[in-house]
Every structure is written in structure tokens, then in C-alpha cells.
Amino acid sequence: DAEITQSPRHKITETGRQVTLACHQTWNHNNMFWYRQDLGHGLRLIHYSYGVQDTNKGEVSDGYSVSRSNTEDLPLTLESAASSQTSVYFCASSESRQPERYGYTFGSGTRLTVV
Amino acid sequence: RKEVEQDPGPFNVPEGATVAFNCTYSNSASQSFFWYRQDCRKEPKLLMSVYSSGNEDGRFTAQLNRASQYISLLIRDSKLSDSATYLCVVNGGNYGQNFVFGPGTRLSVLP
Numbered sequence: 001d002a003e004i005t006q007s008p009r010h011k012i013t014e015t016g017r018q019v020t021l022a023c024h025q026t027w028n029h030n031n032m033f034w035y036r037q038d039l040g041h042g043l044r045l046i047h048y049s050y051g052v053q054d055t056n057k058g059e060v061s062d063g064y065s066v067s068r069s070n071t072e073d074l075p076l077t078l079e080s081a082a083s084s085q086t087s088v089y090f091c092a093s094s095e096s097r098q099p100e101r102y103g104y105t106f107g108s109g110t111r112l113t114v115v
Numbered sequence: 116r117k118e119v120e121q122d123p124g125p126f127n128v129p130e131g132a133t134v135a136f137n138c139t140y141s142n143s144a145s146q147s148f149f150w151y152r153q154d155c156r157k158e159p160k161l162l163m164s165v166y167s168s169g170n171e172d173g174r175f176t177a178q179l180n181r182a183s184q185y186i187s188l189l190i191r192d193s194k195l196s197d198s199a200t201y202l203c204v205v206n207g208g209n210y211g212q213n214f215v216f217g218p219g220t221r222l223s224v225l226p
Contacts, residue, residue, distance in 0.1 A: 033213065042202070042218035058213075085144070090158055103149050103204070104214060106158035 004028040006091050006107035013114055019078040021110050023091030031094040032074040033104065034058075034066065036087040043090065049074055082115045088112075119196060119217035127220045132193045136220045138186040138203030147206040148179055150188050152199045153219065159202055162188075166224050193224045 013019050023032065034046040045058030047066040055066050063085060065077045066108040077084055088111050090105040121138045122159065128134050140148075142170040148165035165177040165186055187205055203217035 035216075040218070043216040045213060045215075048213060088156075101162065103151070103161040104159075106160070108158050109156075 003093060004093055004105055004107045006089075006110050008110060010110065010111045011113070013081050013112070015081055015083060019081050019112070021076045021078075021089055021091075021108055021112070023074045024072055025091075025093045025105075025107075027093055027095075028071060028093055028107065029093035029105075030071065030108065032068070033092040033094075034064070034074065035090045035092065036060065036085075037090060038046055038087050044095065046089075047074075050115075065089050077086045078112075081112075083114050086112060086114045100112065116125060117218075118215045119203055119205050121201075121217040122220045123218075124222065126220065128193055128222070130193060130195060131166060132224075133189065133191045133221065134193055135190075136188045136201055136222075138188075139216075140184050140186070140203075140205040142205065142207050142215075145184075145205045146205040147214075148186050149167040149204040149214070150175075150177060150186075151202040151204055151216075153163055153202055154199050155181055156194075159216075162201070162205050190222075193222075194223050195226060198224045218221075 007022045030051045033048045035043040037043050046061045049055050050069040090109045091107040094104045119140050150162040150204045151159040152162045153159040165179045169178045173190045200219040200221045202219045204214045
């Protein structure tokens with residue numbers, strides 16, 4: 001069955017370190033997204049991609065970067081981790097032709113703690 | 116004003132009760148509307164899309180009022196398993212046609 005997987009599920013890192021969160025989907029979806037979820041803010045868009053070599057900044061992109069070298073993967077990199085980036089990170093994908101009909105499919109999330 | 120706003124909750128209701136959640140959105144050009152369900156510490160999952168004519172799926176009914184930019188979700192005969200956070204989702208925010216998520220309303224169904 002097609003799926004979207006995130007790794008690691010949990011990570012603790014130190015301030016200033018570079019961290020990469022993985023997202024891999026086998027739906028063959030063109031659209032992929034990274035969100036962070038914090039109490040009081042809901043899900044906020046970090047970066048998104050509509051296809052290979054396409055990346056775009058979202059609402060809270062500062063301190064984060066993504067790259068899209070193939071359809072299946074959209075890794076999220078924290079260039080220099082900060083305590084403010086402690087959060088739960090969700091990756092999502094959608095069918096490009098009718099996202100308005102089918103919505104997004106989410107990965108199980110990565111809980112990141114920056115100490 | 117936030118792009119998507121929801122009743123803050125939490126809603127604590129007894130089993131069998133009917134409960135309604137409200138959501139307002141600011142972008143009058145939005146075309147797609149959804150309700151997602153999120154269980155504690157889990158990923159959001161699509162509950163139902165919301166269509167202009169309103170739609171029903173078992174015990175769940177969603178309504179859309181474009182003039183008032185308002186979406187609602189009605190849950191009838193609440194079950195313990197309905198306990199979750201319900202997220203209102205609208206497309207067409209400041210970043211393309213991507214979805215904007217409301218902060219969610221927490222529901223606890225009590226035995």
C-alpha cells in the first residue's frame with residue numbers, strides 16, 4: 001500500500017547543530033509540504049514543493065530549507081537548530097490534479113527537541 | 116485577523132449528545148473546505164470535505180455558508196471514539212492554493 005513515512009519519529013539535538021528530517025512518500029504525489037505544529041498556533045506551513053526541483057517558502061520558513069531531487073522525497077533541514085524550533089513536524093503530500101477534492105495525506109510526524 | 120478561526124473549546128459532552136463546531140475564514144476566494152480529525156500526538160486525518168450544498172457522512176454533517184465565510188460540523192449521537200481535536204481547513208491562503216489549518220477545537224466525549 002502507498003504510504004508517507006517520516007524519520008526519525010523522535011529526535012533530540014543541541015542548539016546550533018544542523019538537523020535533517022526525512023519524508024518519503026510512495027503515492028507518486030507531485031505536491032509535498034512541511035508543517036510544524038505548536039500549541040496555540042495549529043499547523044503552520046514551512047516549505048512546499050509542487051514537483052521535482054520546485055521549492056517554495058511558507059509562512060514560517062526562516063531557519064529551514066528543503067530540496068526536491070525526486071518525486072518521493074522532501075527532506076527538511078534546520079540549518080542551525082534553535083530552541084524555538086522545538087516542535088512536532090508533519091510532512092504531507094497531495095494529488096496535484098485535485099488537492100481540493102482529496103485533501104492532504106500526512107506522515108506520522110517527527111517530534112524534535114532542541115536543547 | 117487569523118485566516119482560519121475556530122471555537123477554542125474544549126467541548127466536554129456526554130455520550131449520545133449532539134455537538135456543533137464553528138469555523139470562520141477570511142479569504143473570500145477560498146474554494147475548498149475540509150474538516151480534519153487529529154487524535155492526541157497523531158497526524159491529522161481527513162474527516163470530510165465540505166461542499167456548497169452541505170454534506171452528510173453518517174453521524175457527521177458539514178455545512179458551508181460562503182456569504183458569511185463560515186463552516187460548521189455537526190456530530191450526532193457522540194461516541195467515546197469521537198474524542199479528538201477537529202481542524203477546520205481552507206485553501207487559498209497567502210502561499211498559493213495551499214491549505215490553511217485552523218487551530219482546532221478539542222472534543223471530549225464523556226461516558
